[in-house]
Amino acid sequence: MRVLLLGASGQLGWELKRSLTPLGEVIAADRSVVDLTDLIALRTAIRRLKPCLIVNAAAYTSVDKAESEIELAALVNGAACQVLAEEARSLDAWLIHYSTDYVFNGQGSVPWGEADVVAPLNSYGSSKVAGEQAIIQSGCKYLIFRTSWNYGVRGDSFPRKILNLAREREVLEIVADQIGAPTGADLIADVTVSAIQQILQHPELGGLYHLAAGGEVSWHGYASYVVDFARANGVQLSVTTIKAIETSAYPTPARRPLNSRLNTQKLRGNFSLHLPDWQSGVTRMLREVLNK
Numbered sequence: 001m002r003v004l005l006l007g008a009s010g011q012l013g014w015e016l017k018r019s020l021t022p023l024g025e026v027i028a029a030d031r032s033v034v035d036l037t038d039l040i041a042l043r044t045a046i047r048r049l050k051p052c053l054i055v056n057a058a059a060y061t062s063v064d065k066a067e068s069e070i071e072l073a074a075l076v077n078g079a080a081c082q083v084l085a086e087e088a089r090s091l092d093a094w095l096i097h098y099s100t101d102y103v104f105n106g107q108g109s110v111p112w113g114e115a116d117v118v119a120p121l122n123s124y125g126s127s128k129v130a131g132e133q134a135i136i137q138s139g140c141k142y143l144i145f146r147t148s149w150n151y152g153v154r155g156d157s158f159p160r161k162i163l164n165l166a167r168e169r170e171v172l173e174i175v176a177d178q179i180g181a182p183t184g185a186d187l188i189a190d191v192t193v194s195a196i197q198q199i200l201q202h203p204e205l206g207g208l209y210h211l212a213a214g215g216e217v218s219w220h221g222y223a224s225y226v227v228d229f230a231r232a233n234g235v236q237l238s239v240t241t242i243k244a245i246e247t248s249a250y251p252t253p254a255r256r257p258l259n260s261r262l263n264t265q266k267l268r269g270n271f272s273l274h275l276p277d278w279q280s281g282v283t284r285m286l287r288e289v290l291n292k
Contacts, residue, residue, distance in 0.1 A: 003027065004051035006034055006084075007058030011152035012098065015189035016057055023196065027051070031058070036080040037072070046087040053196065054088050055096040056081070059128075063102070064253040066124040073123055078130030085138035094141045094199065094206070096192060101148040101180065101212075103129045106257020109179070113263045114146075114208050122254035132208070141203060143195055145188065145211040145267075148260045149222075152185035153288050158219070160289065162226045166239040176220035176244035180260030181212040184281035195271050205270055210262040213278035220244045225279065229286050 001024030007013040008028035020026045027049060034045050036058050046054065060066065060076040081097060088095040102125035103118040120126045135142050151157035165172055191211055199205045217225070224242050231237060247256060264275055 001025070001053060002049065002051045003053045003055060004046065004049055005029060005055045005057065006036070007056065010057055011150070011155040011157070012185045012188055013057040014154050015152065015185040016055060016192065019189040019193045020055065023053070023193065036076045039075075039079060039083050042080060043083050043087055046084070046091070050091060051093055052091075053094045053096065054084055055192070056084055057098060059098065060124070063122065063124045066127065067122065067253040070123045073127040074130060077124075077127035078134060081131035082134035082138065085135045085140045085142070088142070089138055089140035092141070094143070094196070095135060096143045096196065097131065097135055097145070098188070099128045099132050099144055099146045100125065101146060101260045101262055102257060103132065103146065104257060104259075106259045108259055109261070110259075111261035111263035112210065112259070114210055114266055121257060124254060136208070141206055143192075143199060143206055144208045145192065146209070146262060147183050147188055147211050148262055149180040149182045149212075150185060150188070151182055151282070151285060153285055157285075158182070158222065159226045159282065159286060162223045163230060163235075163289070166227050166230070166237040168238060170238055171241045171243060172223065172239055173243045173245045173250070174220040174223045175247050175250055176218045177246050178256055178258050178260065179216050179218055181214065181216050181262070182222055182278045182282055183211070183213045184285060186284075187213060187276070187281055191267070191271075191273060191275075194273065198271055209267040209270075210264050211267055212262040212264055212275070213281055214275050215277040215279070216261055217278060218244075222282075225282065226286065229283065230290065233286075233290055235290060
């Protein structure tokens with residue numbers, strides 16, 4: 001089986017290169033090979049490679065910059081997905097795509113279900129909705145995974161930022177009224193492959209799913225966990241206080257959802273999966289980062 005992996009140099013793409021290998025020939029393409037901003041080249045590349053499986057880990061992810069780069073975000077997260085879906089349908093290939101909890105308005109405290117109405121708060125979320133809808137309406141075979149609060153060993157991530165700040169500052173101010181579940185790129189990659197293996201045998205399992213680690217936490221609680229773990233493992237930090245603040249005290253160009261909880265019951269039930277609590281993945285990531 002030929003697998004085309006887009007966004008191979010990213011945080012999730014790096015993990016997917018590892019996890020997809022048992023499926024067959026993996027063509028790992030970063031932006032220098034396949035650029036999602038060039039729709040003609042994207043379509044040409046897919047037609048030339050003729051993959052059986054397209055895994056799209058490429059995306060425009062700069063949430064705040066998307067407020068001023070609306071057209072670019074819409075191109076990468078929306079229009080490019082339409083091209084991918086059309087070509088996947090033409091090849092009778094599966095398309096695997098990743099979306100976000102930012103498609104919702106972030107209200108309430110109940111975890112979002114796949115059937116809940118989308119109402120994004122910002123341009124990034126709107127661009128991801130456009131991508132989802134393009135894929136669903138295309139008639140191609142697909143899996144869409146909505147995820148939240150992603151991190152990885154490679155690249156920039158919230159735990160790395162907190163560790164760096166905690167070394168430099170005595171006081172950190174961290175938002176405490178946004179709630180979600182930190183979800184590792186390694187978990188997303190492993191779940192992706194498990195699901196792919198099952199949809200190849202049972203195509204009726206294709207569709208839209210929510211994928212997040214178990215449990216929930218605020219950014220403040222998340223930061224506190226990172227600092228406490230680092231200290232317990234002998235890391236010298238300057239921070240003495242982690243102050244809880246509200247989102248309104250930390251204005252950003254793009255509005256953030258307060259409720260990023262995702263209901264993963266459909267994913268766990270249809271694919272017989274266990275999703276570990278967020279602490280186990282963050283602990284594993286921190287051990288790897290701190291031991292380097």
